[in-house]
Amino acid sequence: ARDLDFTREGSSPWGAPVLAPAPCSLADVMSEQLARELHEESNPFPEIPDTDLDLTCTPEAETSSDLMLAQMLQMEFDREFDTQLRREERKFNGDSKVSISFENYRMVHPYEDSDSSEDEVDWQDTRHDPYKADKPTTIPKKGFVGKGKNITTKHDEEVCGRKNTARMDNFAPEVQVGDGIGMDLKLSNHVYNALKRHCDTEQRRSARLHEKKEHSTAEQAVDPRTRLLMYKMVNAGILENINGCISTGKESVVFHANGGSFEEKIVPEECVLKVFKTTLNEFKNRDKYIKDDYRFKDRFSKLNPRKIIRLWAEKEMHNLSRMKKAGIPCPEVVILKKHILVMSFIGKDHVPAPKLKDSTLSSEDMKKAYYQVLNIMQRLYQDCNLVHADLSEYNMLWHDGQVWFIDVSQSIEPTHPHGLEFLFRDCRNVAKFFQKAGVAEALNVFELFNTVSGLQINSDNEADFLAQIEALEKRNEDHVQKSGKKIFTDTSDGSPPQLNTDDD
Numbered sequence: 001a002r003d004l005d006f007t008r009e010g011s012s013p014w015g016a017p018v019l020a021p022a023p024c025s026l027a028d029v030m031s032e033q034l035a036r037e038l039h040e041e042s043n044p045f046p047e048i049p050d051t052d053l054d055l056t057c058t059p060e061a062e063t064s065s066d067l068m069l070a071q072m073l074q075m076e077f078d079r080e081f082d083t084q085l086r087r088e089e090r091k092f093n094g095d096s097k098v099s100i101s102f103e104n105y106r107m108v109h110p111y112e113d114s115d116s117s118e119d120e121v122d123w124q125d126t127r128h129d130p131y132k133a134d135k136p137t138t139i140p141k142k143g144f145v146g147k148g149k150n151i152t153t154k155h156d157e158e159v160c161g162r163k164n165t166a167r168m169d170n171f172a173p174e175v176q177v178g179d180g181i182g183m184d185l186k187l188s189n190h191v192y193n194a195l196k197r198h199c200d201t202e203q204r205r206s207a208r209l210h211e212k213k214e215h216s217t218a219e220q221a222v223d224p225r226t227r228l229l230m231y232k233m234v235n236a237g238i239l240e241n242i243n244g245c246i247s248t249g250k251e252s253v254v255f256h257a258n259g260g261s262f263e264e265k266i267v268p269e270e271c272v273l274k275v276f277k278t279t280l281n282e283f284k285n286r287d288k289y290i291k292d293d294y295r296f297k298d299r300f301s302k303l304n305p306r307k308i309i310r311l312w313a314e315k316e317m318h319n320l321s322r323m324k325k326a327g328i329p330c331p332e333v334v335i336l337k338k339h340i341l342v343m344s345f346i347g348k349d350h351v352p353a354p355k356l357k358d359s360t361l362s363s364e365d366m367k368k369a370y371y372q373v374l375n376i377m378q379r380l381y382q383d384c385n386l387v388h389a390d391l392s393e394y395n396m397l398w399h400d401g402q403v404w405f406i407d408v409s410q411s412i413e414p415t416h417p418h419g420l421e422f423l424f425r426d427c428r429n430v431a432k433f434f435q436k437a438g439v440a441e442a443l444n445v446f447e448l449f450n451t452v453s454g455l456q457i458n459s460d461n462e463a464d465f466l467a468q469i470e471a472l473e474k475r476n477e478d479h480v481q482k483s484g485k486k487i488f489t490d491t492s493d494g495s496p497p498q499l500n501t502d503d504d
Contacts (some may be wrong), residue, residue, distance in 0.1 A: 078107035161186025168192070171199050174206070222253070226275055229337050230255075238262050238335060238342070239271065246352050251312070251409065252276045256350055257342075259334070267334055270345035274316075276309050276409075278339065313341045316409035319386060326383040328376055329404045346397050346404050353399035356433075361398065363438060370434045370442055372403040377430070377452045386411045387419050391426035393433045414453075417477050420469045424449050 085102050093099040144153040152159065164187040168177045187195075222230070233239045240258035247254040253275045259267035313336055320343070323330045331343035347353045361369060373396065380386050388395070389410045397404040412419055427448040434442040443451060446465055450456060455472070459465040 081107055157188070158186055160189055164189065164192035168195070171196075172203050175199050175202075222275055223278060226278070226340065229340055230273065233273075233335075233337065233340075233342070234260075238267060239273075242273065243350065246272070249407070256345065256352075262335065265334070268332070268344040270347070270350070271334060272331070272343050272345050274313070274341040274343060276313050276339040276341075278309055310339045312409050313339050315411075316407075317341055319384075319408040319411045322384045322386065323380065323405065323408065326379055328379055328384070329402055330408070331404075331406060346399050346406070353397040353404065355394055356396040356398055356403065357393035359398040365401070366434070366437050367439050367441065368401075369398065369403050370439045373430060373434075374443075374448070374451070376403065376405060377426070377448075380405070381414065381423070381452050382454070385413050387414055387416070387423045388426050389419075389422035392429040415476065417473055420453070420455075420473055421466070423453060424466065424469060427452065 085105060089100070089102045092102075144151050146152050154160075162184070165185040168187070171177060230242055234241060237260045240260045243256045243258070245253060246256045255273040255275065257271045257273055259269050259271045261267060317333050317336045320330055320333050324332055331346060334342040334344065336342070345352070356369065377388075377391070380388065386408070388405065388408060389412050390407060391405075395405065395407045397406060412422065414420065414423070416422070424445070428445045431442060431445045431448050435444075445462075446457070446460060449465075457465060457468050459468060
């Protein structure tokens with residue numbers, strides 16, 4: 001050790017050196033004995049040895065080599081890093097079913113001992129693939145290896161078999177390819193191609209089914225988007241709860257619900273949700289009811305098929321509002337949300353009112369119902385300027401001794417190119433039902449049509465009667481195209497709409 005001489009008390013030890021330092025080797029510089037002596041000389045207070053310190057290296061470990069010391073320190077640092085990495089991995093993954101591995105960030109050393117810590121998890125080492133063959137056959141770019149009889153090409157059965165087995169990992173996640181750890185699997189080209197075609201077909205089929213499930217409303221069931229709209233109505237307080245399906249039809253599914261509170265209007269105690277089916281099968285032949293309706297004609301041409309379904313719900317809302325304003329017994333509209341129409345419930349205590357077809361009425365009640373239907377048809381045509389276009393005993397309810405009209409989404413105005421034809425069809429259905437029910441006062445289809453419409457068409461032959469109706473519609477359509485005005489208009493004295501023949 002070097003001898004440091006201080007001439008006076010308090011002088012700096014870093015003053016001018018008395019003697020030049022003697023040259024020393026690297027081993028002397030790294031000597032622990034020399035470091036300890038220098039530390040003791042610079043520190044007047046001796047340190048108390050820490051007896052609880054857990055040294056990584058044992059007393060017998062060799063510490064004379066600088067390389068060994070550096071390796072031991074680095075390994076101890078990497079152990080602490082890996083421990084912290086495991087904590088971060090557990091915190092990041094949590095309880096998720098899909099976990100993320102931090103293995104690539106782990107500090108791995110070839111000299112690491114196996115027993116590190118008790119809470120250490122098993123790290124998956126993907127560098128060793130258990131599916132890999134013991135002696136993989138590699139084919140160079142030239143396409144073959146070996147010579148003569150020992151030649152092996154890229155079309156070799158075993159080579160292709162192993163390659164096809166490895167390609168199975170690229171199949172869709174839902175395809176169960178099995179577990180082949182420790183097995184040298186070989187899949188022929190024929191089997192692999194058949195499996196691949198099957199997987200592709202199933203994947204396309206699954207995608208179609210999923211799309212259909214997500215965008216369709218089936219019998220007594222709703223798609224997720226519709227269900228979300230219904231939940232939002234309950235959360236907003238418009239409805240207290242939705243009970244269940246009470247009716248299904250060609251174009252909609254009807255649910256019963258308990259009314260809640262709404263800012264703008266009083267919600268009835270019992271309501272119904274009319275959910276229009278979002279499948280297009282039922283609407284392919286029904287666009288004629290709306291595409292020629294002047295109220296929706298411009299919008300109809302600009303919408304895609306799915307948005308047209310919302311137009312049906314909006315059309316029924318407007319028709320019901322017009323009927324309610326005229327005092328016709330019909331459901332009262334509460335709110336419209338896309339393709340869901342909330343209306344008042346026709347019935348009592350969760351029991352819907354029976355259809356006129358299913359109601360058991362006496363002869364007096366049936367006669368009373370007939371005159372009510374006749375009066376409602378006249379008011380619907382004259383006051384509301386509407387034609388039901390699908391009127392039958394299935395769309396009329398009997399409740400509290402009164403007939404109620406429902407299902408008016410397809411209702412049109414008389415100026416529609418086929419408005420009079422639809423009115424004649426409604427009159428035929430009504431006349432046939434009440435005549436079969438034994439109502440002697442029931443008018444025939446021709447008399448009922450003239451009574452409702454106010455037109456005087458004289459014919460007892462259905463073909464001739466329809467021919468005159470088509471002629472009226474044709475003249476009306478030609479006039480509308482020329483002048484852009486409606487011919488069948490309401491009169492101020494409440495009389496039926498009359499045909500304007502000024503241009504003829």
